[in-house]
Every structure is written in C-alpha cells, then in structure tokens.
Amino acid sequence: MLRRGWADSLPDFMKLWTQFFIPTLKESPADAEIASHKLLVRAGLVRKLGGGLYTYIPLGLRVIHKLTQICREEIDAAGGIELWMPHVHPVELWQQGPRWAAAREIMFRADSAGDGKRGPKDPEWVLGPTHEEVITPLVKAEITSYRDLPKNFYQIATKFRNEIRPRYGLMRAREFIMMDAYSFDANDDGAIKSYLAMKAAYESFFRRIGAHAIAVEADTGVMGGSFSHEFMVPAEVGDDDVIYNEESGYAANREKATSGLVPADLKDAPPAGAVEEFPTPGVVTIAALEAAPYSVPADQQFKTLVYVGDGKPFIVILRGCDELEEAKLGALGFSLFRSATLEEIEPVLGAKPGSLGAVKGTIKNAAALGGVFADEAIRLIGNGTTGANRDGFHARNVNVVRDLAITKFGDFRRVRPGEPDIKSGKPLQVRRGIEVGHIFKLGTKYSEKFGATYTDDQKQTNLMVMGCYGIGISRTMQAVIEQSHDTDGIVWPWNCAPFHVLICVLDPQLPEAMDLARKLAAAAEKAGADVLVDDRAERPGVKFKDADLIGIPLRLTIGGKGLKEGIFELKWRNQKDVAKVPLAEAEARLATEVARGAATALR
C-alpha cells in the first residue's frame, strides 16, 4: 500500500507538463561545482536567491514533500508528536541557555530592518538555528509529572544558520529544512530507549527513501551531551571523514574516532636518565628536530600546544608525529576554546612556540594554566624530547610519568587510516561522507538550565533527561542526487521521486495519443503512482533528454508508430532496456511495474 499522506497538498490526478513548471537547463550554472548541485538547478528543482538561499520550485518542492512525509511517518511510528515552533526567538531564551556564547556566532538577528522604526539597538530577536531553547521551557511549563513522560516532540521546519561559508547549493545553506525532535525522559534508561527508537526510525527513514546512510559515532559539538551518532551518506564531496572498518562494523566521524594504537595493557616506561637540556638554536619545528644533527624521530618528541579555554590557557601534549583533533578538546568541558595567540603563550610558558614543553618546573607561570592535558599516545614515547621553555633549547630524557605535570590523559589525536581498529585490530579505513542526520543523547544539560523537572512517584523532583535529533531534509534531497545520478541526470529512488511515472507523449497534437496518455495515467494512478505527462510540443530528443535529466523512475512513451501498432513503451530510468507493451495489457502491466517500483524502496 503506497502511502499518500501528503495527498491533501497535491491534487490526486496526473499533472500536465505544460500546466506545471519545470524549467530545465541544458547547461550547468556557472556557480555550481558538484554534480548534485548542478542537477538540482538543471533539473528544475531549485533556484538560487543568494548565497545559501534557495527557492524550491515546484518539482523540488514535491521531493521535499515526499521526504517530509516519509520522515513524519517514521518519527510518528517511533512515538514522536508533531508540533510547530516559532522561527523568531526572543534572544533572552538563548542567553539563558547553556550555549549562547558558541551559538550566537551562527545566529541571525531579527531586528527591525535598516532604519526601521526601532532603529539600531542590541538584538532582541534571533532566528532559530535549532529549538532546544524553545522546547525545553515549553516542556518545563507543561509537564510536571512522571505520568506524562516520556515525550518526544518534533517539527519539520525551516532552520536559519548564518554559516560563515555556505557551500554546494543545499549542502550547507543559510536557510534549510530540518526535522528536529526533542525527547524528554524520566531517567537515563528511558533516554537511551528514546535514543535507540530514534536511531531505528532514522534507519528506516533513510532505507525507505532509498538513501544509503550509515550511522557513525560522532562528536557532540556545540550541542553537548553524552553520546551521539551521525548518519552519513558516503560521497566524495562530503564535508566529513568517516573512519571505519568493514569487518568489525566500527564507524566514527574522524572528529570522534579512536584507534587501538595504544594497547590497553601498556606499561609506563621507567625513566631512562636525568632530564638534560641541550641547545637547539633555530629549531622550532618537529621536522627540524628530526633532522641531523639532533635526529630525534617525531614519534619520540612531545608536541606541546597551547589553547585558551573560557579565558584561561591550557596545554595539550601530543606525540610529535600526531595531529591534534581539535573537536576532541570539547571533552574537556570548556564552553568556548581556541588556540592561544603568541602574545598569550610567552608570559605563561616562558618561551615561544617551537621551544615549548610541559616538564615540571620549566613552566614560567604554571599557576596561570587551566590544566595540562596529554594524549594517551605519548605514553608510547616513554622517554622523549620536548621544548625546554627556553628559546633555543630542548630537553631529552623526559619521562612521561616522572617529568610531566599532567592533569589528565585523554584521546586528543587525529586517527589515521591504517591504525588498528579498537575492536578487531584490523586496519581502519577512511572515506568522505555527507552528514544528513544527527542524534544526540543530551542528558540534563538543557533541563538543568531551564529547570525542566518532574515529580516522580516518590514525590521527588528530578531533572528530565533529554535527547535531540535532526535530519537535514533539504540536504538529504541533494545527498540522494549526489548518490544517485548518471551522466544524463538524476536517477530518483522511487519514494523521493517528484513523480513516479513520466508519460512522454511524442505527438501530443494527436487526440488519440492524449487519450491514451490519460488512460495510462489513470491506470498508473490506480496502482498508486504519481504521474506526470509530458505533453509539450517538443521534438522527441528534447523530451527524452529532459526525462533522463529529471530522473522520474518509470517512463512510458507514446509515439505515433506505437500507437498504430497498439503498443506503448515502458522504460526504467535505471535500466537500459525498453519494453513494448500491448495496450490491452496496460492496466495489469502498470500495476505490476508500479508495485515493483514501490518495492525497490523497501529493499
């Protein structure tokens, strides 16, 4: 049974191309770089208003409606309750929330425009980039008893983010369509259940729309929270690196990925001798210290980086051969952090970058530090070389346990492909992906800030445990195109295609041709398909090219010759062969083919 919940917004009969609006282009727009972006425009799905701002013209809107409806069905099935929140938010809500400092950087203000009547003043309204700050106060006000939990509210609506750099059409836009859901549970177990229910709903959503999306472990970023998965569509043009191992099933965003590089049972090396300073004039890079006459391998060097977290400098120590994965610093709990400037480093460490170290007693103003955080992998060094906090000097025989004043060990390095998987020991691989969905177990971060509590059956007041969930609907549309196209155009999966069936009428001026088109359309519709009829007075070549470009899964062709022979042609967009179908068999055949199309979506 084909679901047609959106039928109230679309008339339940075939559309004529000439009475619709599908402006296709032969040439790609100059500002489109990647295939899916070019096809979005060429196939008449979107038009650009400005950077990261797009109009969904009718064909594109139909795809959005289909994705929206399938998403709605799956989230409903998982227990979601749909609502609709304002897009304009009082800024005070955000100021009260836990992430104003970080979030404000991507938020649009919604003041009076230009010389509007209020004139320039501090922002009072902002456009919503996401809605934790709106839903949490609502739930706080409305839900006070354990009897009313759990609840999972969602909406499918526009989001506004002032991305510093919009990119690739809908891929990273300033205004985009997102399904955002927020779960509220009485306790952690419940929150995990809600989380897993949503994870399952996401999996069915992406399966139903015909997108190959994989769930990978992810960083929690500015959202905060305890754990999180991203749904990634593998694609070269994606913004993210996924580290994975096929056999073990491990998959994580590179920002979050760990490896089994450091054995769990690694013994710390005993000191090899006294710490010894030695002159290294002009040596300010790992590479220079690797070279003669010093010849210290990078994996025997300590790399000392200085960051500033919430106004206070802190140190991160890595192996010389490793790169910092900056996102992992998020685990340290600072609400805002950045790398330190030269001016900030010298007064605290006593030297310039290139000669920095964290050996006890060499730090000029250790009291000013917010901590010394070391990557686990430095334990592999045991005894190594680091900067002496004296310009032009390094120190050797530095022992990790004896000599470094480490506040806390952690995982801060960027994993490289080829390292052993933490589960199986097999080498990790890397591939690019487009993030189309993200789920977070938030914990009580927002409920604490907004006082979202409930009373349990012991009359105790408890914080609600939250989760939040997003699917980039508009981005998903583009990701599907990126994943499913060929040199001729889009190859829509059945369930997100703007129409299921395209009837190409090669001689629309012949009344019998249009009569047959109506008959076939009726039969296809009866079978549950959406039908578009190309009744344009164009040459066949133009129609076929456009048909391939807009990528409707099933194409029926009515031509003058076939009309005489009493047949029409049937061709799938993703297959080469053309079937000639006698008119007498039309209804039965279409029922079969439409059912087949609908079934591909559920594979």
Add this chain to the structure above:
RNA sequence: CGGGGUGUAGCUUAGCCUGGUAGAGCGCCUGGUUUGGGACCAGGAGGUCGCAGGUUCGAAUCCUGUCGCCCCGACCA
C-alpha cells in the same frame, strides 16, 4: 574572518593583457521546413558590461574603493 578566483542579455560565455562599433551559442518571439535522443532556415526582441569614484579626448578594458557570487580553511543538518 584569512587565502584564491570571478562579475558582460534569462542561461553559458568571448572581448580586458595592448583603451576607440559590446559579439557568439543556448533560450525567447514571428514565419517556414522538420519530428524516436537537446533540428534547420529566415527574420526579430533583449545588455546602465555588479555598483561608485578616478585617469583619459574617449573606459567593459587601466587605477581606487565597494558589493555580490564561487572555491580552499575553521563550523554544521
């Protein structure tokens, strides 16, 4: 915000270096011939060359500023 690029008709663009008439293809309009994979012929409409200053007898072209857009970096669905 840093780096690189770019802005000429609805779209794709030539011309810019070396200043002097803005040109093509697609699309659009009219007429005709065509009609199974982006037809052809004839005619036609459509451009403040992003914007503002400057240099010059003269600026699409050179200079300055500014704005938009695209790509690379940090960020995100």
